[in-house]
Amino acid sequence: MPDVAMPDTPQSCDVVVLLSGTGGNLQAMIDSFQDSSSPARIRAVISNRADAYGLERARNAGIETRALDHTAYEGREAFDAALIELIDTFAPKLVVLAGFMRILTPGFVRHYHGRLLNIHPSLLPAYKGLHTHQRVLEAGDATHGCSVHFVTEELDGGPLVVQAVISVELHDTPATLAQRVHAQEHLIYPLAIRWFAEGRLALSEHGASLNGQPLGPGGHLIQAT
Numbered sequence: 001m002p003d004v005a006m007p008d009t010p011q012s013c014d015v016v017v018l019l020s021g022t023g024g025n026l027q028a029m030i031d032s033f034q035d036s037s038s039p040a041r042i043r044a045v046i047s048n049r050a051d052a053y054g055l056e057r058a059r060n061a062g063i064e065t066r067a068l069d070h071t072a073y074e075g076r077e078a079f080d081a082a083l084i085e086l087i088d089t090f091a092p093k094l095v096v097l098a099g100f101m102r103i104l105t106p107g108f109v110r111h112y113h114g115r116l117l118n119i120h121p122s123l124l125p126a127y128k129g130l131h132t133h134q135r136v137l138e139a140g141d142a143t144h145g146c147s148v149h150f151v152t153e154e155l156d157g158g159p160l161v162v163q164a165v166i167s168v169e170l171h172d173t174p175a176t177l178a179q180r181v182h183a184q185e186h187l188i189y190p191l192a193i194r195w196f197a198e199g200r201l202a203l204s205e206h207g208a209s210l211n212g213q214p215l216g217p218g219g220h221l222i223q224a225t
């Protein structure tokens with residue numbers, strides 16, 4: 001048998017996306033992973049709201065969707081248990097939160113330890129929670145941005161993977177800031193997912209690492225121009 005060199009085809013990495021809203025980040029992933037060189041494959045999109053526009057974006061892209069109404073469950077534990085059961089029918093290697101506006105139970109977070117990512121519209125650890133653009137303006141900050149991080153039991157906490165920094169201009173409003181932050185989210189989230197899918201991004205007891213090197217407390221920093 002001749003010694004034939006096999007093409008370098010990385011194993012695909014099935015991803016389940018959880019969202020509650022418009023799905024701008026989901027669309028950025030769909031567009032980015034169309035490139036066949038990416039091993040990331042969106043296996044399913046799940047929402048706690050049946051009317052989330054993100055589900056329509058997924059259907060338009062031929063991706064399986066499910067809605068799981070949290071109001072039909074008695075408490076967070078019961079909902080999260082049902083959510084785990086649903087997610088695991090797709091056997092994903094990675095679960096990503098893309099505007100999934102639910103506080104997750106410790107049991108859920110532990111179940112997906114090291115394979116659960118979130119994106120948040122601030123330079124974490126600053127401005128956890130809601131209304132981040134308004135709060136940045138009220139504080140008179142010179143910079144703002146967004147963060148991708150591994151999820152731990154702390155709300156909007158967990159080891160940082162990548163942050164994009166933008167400068168705050170005098171004329172900025174919450175709406176203009178949101179627009180520029182979203183544009184950065186749509187770059188850094190597909191990037192982080194691709195790193196994970198390629199086996200370059202991992203979480204250990206020492207924190208997040210990229211290409212085997214510790215990422216440090218702020219993660220990989222991108223200065224938006």
Ligand code: GAR
Pocket residue numbers: 019021022023024025026054098099100119120121129156182185
């Ligand atoms: C994004 O800005 C994301 O950072 C934020 O929800 C938005 C979802 O937008 N997530 C959080 O605030 C999580 N704490 P999208 O539906 O257009 O992707």
